[in-house]
Amino acid sequence: MIENFIASLRVMGLGMLGIFAVAIVLVIIMKLLTHFFPADKKDELKG
């Protein structure tokens, strides 16, 4: 049980680190997408 618990703490650390790393990458991608492909009037008209 203790062995599993210690391993789970590792999963918690790596998991939270991993999810924030992925989230940051996704934020950057979304920023780039909206920066390089801004909405124009044509888009707005199309909805």
Next chain:
Amino acid sequence: MAELTALFGNVTNLTWQMAVMWIVGGILIYLGIVKQMEPTLLVPMGFGAILVNLPMSGAITQTINGVVEEGPLDILFNAGIANELFLLLLFIGIGAMIDFTPLLACPQMMLFGAAAQFGIFFTLSLATLFGFNLQDAASVGIIGAADGPTSIFVADFFNSKYLGAIIVAAYSYMALVPIIQPPVIRMVTTKKERMIHMEYKAQDVSKTAKLLFPICITVVAGMIAPRSVSLVGFLMFGNLIRECGVLDTLSDTAQNVLANLVTLMLGLTVASQMLADAFLNLQTLAILLLGLFAFIFDTVGGVIFAKILNIFLKKKMNPMIGACGISAFPMSSRVITQMALKEDPTNIILMQAAGVNVSGQIASVIAGGLILTLIPRL
């Protein structure tokens, strides 16, 4: 007399555990119909729980006189859940239902989605102290994602014997978001914090950005957590057919017919895992309890993250939006918006809450993928 005995002899095979499962099934049907809690899933599940707990039920595989007679629910389970097919098809429907525009308009909301997955990992650790092995602990922890399909996917991937209990917990708590989240949020925030107004600048998002978004997310998620690529990929494919504008019929089918059909099959098939012998034990109670912890700590994780950010920000954020990082969409964002309005009728945080809520959809799938990648490596 012998004929009568043959006709009613099966009644003697009834056990009290089966009767208890009928009550469990009845409660699920009651919650679905009367309380309108996830009826599309709870009603088939409840009915299925009764169906499989009839003595010598032909709905599941039975061995009669040494001959194995396969039951339709077990056949469906092996064909659709054991190989994750139903879940992936359901993800296409879910992807087609989600509008990611609020997230694309405010990408930093993605961080709240990440923070709100804390409960998953916290509960994973907690579950090991309850005696669960790492695989089962991970399957239990993922209940906190408030994402039924991901919970099933992870539990199924690890061949968890607690699949039935995990699904019941995942979907029940998802339906209980309006009851669970408000008191937890009030516990970790002050009235002053709950009244914080957030400025929303309506930002249009181009069609090109919306089109490229699902493709980019699939590539990134697949590169980082390849095990989750089918989950993310099917979700994003659903979103692509929604946004592309030339597949409206497919999008409509995925959102309605496909999602409804798979949910119907899923609910009924999952019941094959709700056999009295496997369901009525202390582990099921522990899973229900741990699932609740996972939900609570996901909510707390998101709110505390927002409070930490507020220390550094000039324009403070309403920390309640952090709680929307669980993926119960759109229920969680609705609950938080109503809470904000209750504290101050002029405080509208719907768009920010919706942005965080859709980020939770992505984050929970990624969390599931990370667990699938990390656990086998230990």
